[in-house]
Amino acid sequence: MIDGLMGYKLGMTQFFSEEGKLIPVTVLQIGPCKVVQIKTLEKEGYQAAQLSFDDVAERRVTKAIAGHFKKAAVGTARRLKEFKGDLAGMNVGEALTVDMFKKGDRVDVTGVSRGKGFQGVMKRHHFRGGPATHGSMFHRAPGSIGASSFPSRVFKNQRMPGHMGSKTITTQDIMVADVRPDQNLLLLKGSVPGAPKGLVSIYRSVKEKVKKA
Amino acid sequence: MNQLQKLEESFLKPNVPQLKIGQTVKVSLKIVEGEKERIQVFEGIIIGMKGVGHRQTFTVRKISYGVGVERMFPLHSPSIQRVEVVREGEVNRAKLYFLRERSGRSARLSEKKREIVDAKKEPTPILVPSISDQIEEENPVPVESVK
Numbered sequence: 001m002i003d004g005l006m007g008y009k010l011g012m013t014q015f016f017s018e019e020g021k022l023i024p025v026t027v028l029q030i031g032p033c034k035v036v037q038i039k040t041l042e043k044e045g046y047q048a049a050q051l052s053f054d055d056v057a058e059r060r061v062t063k064a065i066a067g068h069f070k071k072a073a074v075g076t077a078r079r080l081k082e083f084k085g086d087l088a089g090m091n092v093g094e095a096l097t098v099d100m101f102k103k104g105d106r107v108d109v110t111g112v113s114r115g116k117g118f119q120g121v122m123k124r125h126h127f128r129g130g131p132a133t134h135g136s137m138f139h140r141a142p143g144s145i146g147a148s149s150f151p152s153r154v155f156k157n158q159r160m161p162g163h164m165g166s167k168t169i170t171t172q173d174i175m176v177a178d179v180r181p182d183q184n185l186l187l188l189k190g191s192v193p194g195a196p197k198g199l200v201s202i203y204r205s206v207k208e209k210v211k212k213a
Numbered sequence: 214m215n216q217l218q219k220l221e222e223s224f225l226k227p228n229v230p231q232l233k234i235g236q237t238v239k240v241s242l243k244i245v246e247g248e249k250e251r252i253q254v255f256e257g258i259i260i261g262m263k264g265v266g267h268r269q270t271f272t273v274r275k276i277s278y279g280v281g282v283e284r285m286f287p288l289h290s291p292s293i294q295r296v297e298v299v300r301e302g303e304v305n306r307a308k309l310y311f312l313r314e315r316s317g318r319s320a321r322l323s324e325k326k327r328e329i330v331d332a333k334k335e336p337t338p339i340l341v342p343s344i345s346d347q348i349e350e351e352n353p354v355p356v357e358s359v360k
Contacts, residue, residue, distance in 0.1 A: 010217045015224045015267065020243070020292035027217055185220060 003085035004203035005031050005096060006053050007186070009111065011196045015178075015187075025177045025187040028109075028200060032095040032184060036072045036080065038087055048084050051096065052077035079199060099181040106205035108172045111194030115166035125159040169193035173207045224267040226289040230296045232271055234259055235304035235322050240273060240286055241294040252294060255284055258302065258322065260309035274312060276320075281313060301325040 007030035014024050033051035041047055056078045058066050069076045072092050101107065121127040121142040130138035142161070146154040171192055178187040186202065194200055232238065240255045257275030260283070264270055269288040274281060286293055302322025312320050 010215075013217065013221055013224075016287070016289065016291050018291070019245070020290060022287065022290075027220060029216060180220070183216065183220070185216065 001086055001100060002049055002051075002083050002090070002096060004083045004201055005033050005098065005100070006051065006079060006081050006199060006201045007031060007098075007184070008054070009192060009194050009196055009198050009200050010185075012191065017177075023177050023189055024191075025189055026192045028186045028188065028192070028202070029184055030098040030101075030186045030202060032097045034072075034074045034077070035090060035092050035094045035096070036069065036074055038090060038092060039082070047087055048082045049087055049090060050080060050082050052080050054078040081201065083201075083203075097181060098179055098184050098186050101176050101179055101186060101202070103176055103178055105176040106173050106208040107176060107188065108170055108203045108205050109174055109188065109192040109200055110168060110170040110203070111192060111198055111200040113165045113167050113169045113193045114195050116164040118162065119164040120161045121159060124161060124164045127159075173205050221266055224289065226267075226291070229288055230298070232259055232262065232288070232296065232298075233301065234262060234307060234309060235302035235325075237299040237302065238273060239297040239299055241296070242286075243292045243294050255286075256299065257282075257284075258309065258312065260312055261307070274309075276316070 007028050010027040010029055012024065012026050014022055017023050031053065033053045035049050036052045037050040039046060039048045039050065052069070052074060054077055055075050058069075058076045060078070061069070061076050065080075066076055074093050116123070120140050122129045122140050127142060129140045130136050132139060142159075145158050145160070146152070174192065175189040176186065177189045179185070180187070192200055236259050237257065238259055242253045242255060244251055244253050255273060255275070257273040259271050260274045261272040262269065263272075267289045270285050271288060272283055272285045274283045276282070301324065303325045304322060309322075
């Protein structure tokens with residue numbers, strides 16, 4: 001079975017479990033993802049399946065990509081992504097749906113985090129900053145980034161202000177709170193990276209795999 | 214309506230009681246203690262409601278041994294077995310927080326004058342919406358009131 005699927009983040013909400021506990025969830029619209037290409041050890045040197053998601057009119061994609069979809073005889077889609085896994089018995093054109101996950105499963109979610117723009121060190125690296133008042137003239141600045149006699153230079157990877165967010169982030173070991181295969185919805189307990197409408201990929205939890213092995 | 218809103222609608226509990234500010238209610242709450250389940254009743258005045266849809270909550274205030282106790286209940290929680298309306302108070306506010314500063318006689322609300330309001334209609338009995346009337350009768354559960 002394939003290791004993951006992709007979809008869009010819809011947003012967050014909450015619901016009551018059977019025990020009456022209120023569970024905060026992120027709602028994801030996952031799949032159906034169609035298999036566009038299967039990469040094999042013989043030909044490409046590794047095993048993976050290229051999946052498509054979010055069907056779109058043919059005129060919306062470039063001719064090259066449209067031709068790629070035509071070869072697989074599946075409709076054109078907006079998103080293409082490769083996923084690893086055991087691909088035995090998988091055929092091109094097959095649609096994979098969210099029902100490969102069930103309630104209680106553990107998953108990892110990869111998405112592009114919300115962009116925060118150019119940020120200072122307090123927000124970006126959780127520096128403490130200085131006192132706000134009492135004549136302090138040191139508020140949100142980073143302070144010393146390297147002394148003059150030694151090391152007489154700035155170390156590599158010194159944390160400084162800069163662009164924050166819009167990075168690919170993976171959140172591990174999230175519990176599947178509910179699955180609605182009729183609506184292609186996956187409800188995950190807690191938050192996942194990215195803004196609503198952002199593309200996210202769901203993988204079987206790496207930590208769970210380690211635990212089982 | 215987007216998919217998220219549609220999903221939230223599926224979280225709504227059927228037949229939730231139509232509660233109003235100022236009503237005196239008995240809230241039957243299912244409490245699970247280890248293996249055992251029991252029903253606890255919390256009786257007081259609804260002093261506020263908050264939220265929409267499946268997030269809606271209501272706050273009930275009562276005086277317990279001379280101490281004011283307020284408790285907030287999610288309207289759509291499965292732990293709430295039933296809500297019985299005991300009486301309806303006449304109120305002109307959405308939030309009855311002024312009751313917190315009052316005690317004794319001044320903390321009471323006058324009963325709603327339904328005869329005058331519904332003069333032309335059939336006299337309606339006091340609204341007693343319930344979620345699980347039948348269940349309660351079939352399996353009598355020991356009702357332990359809050360002390």
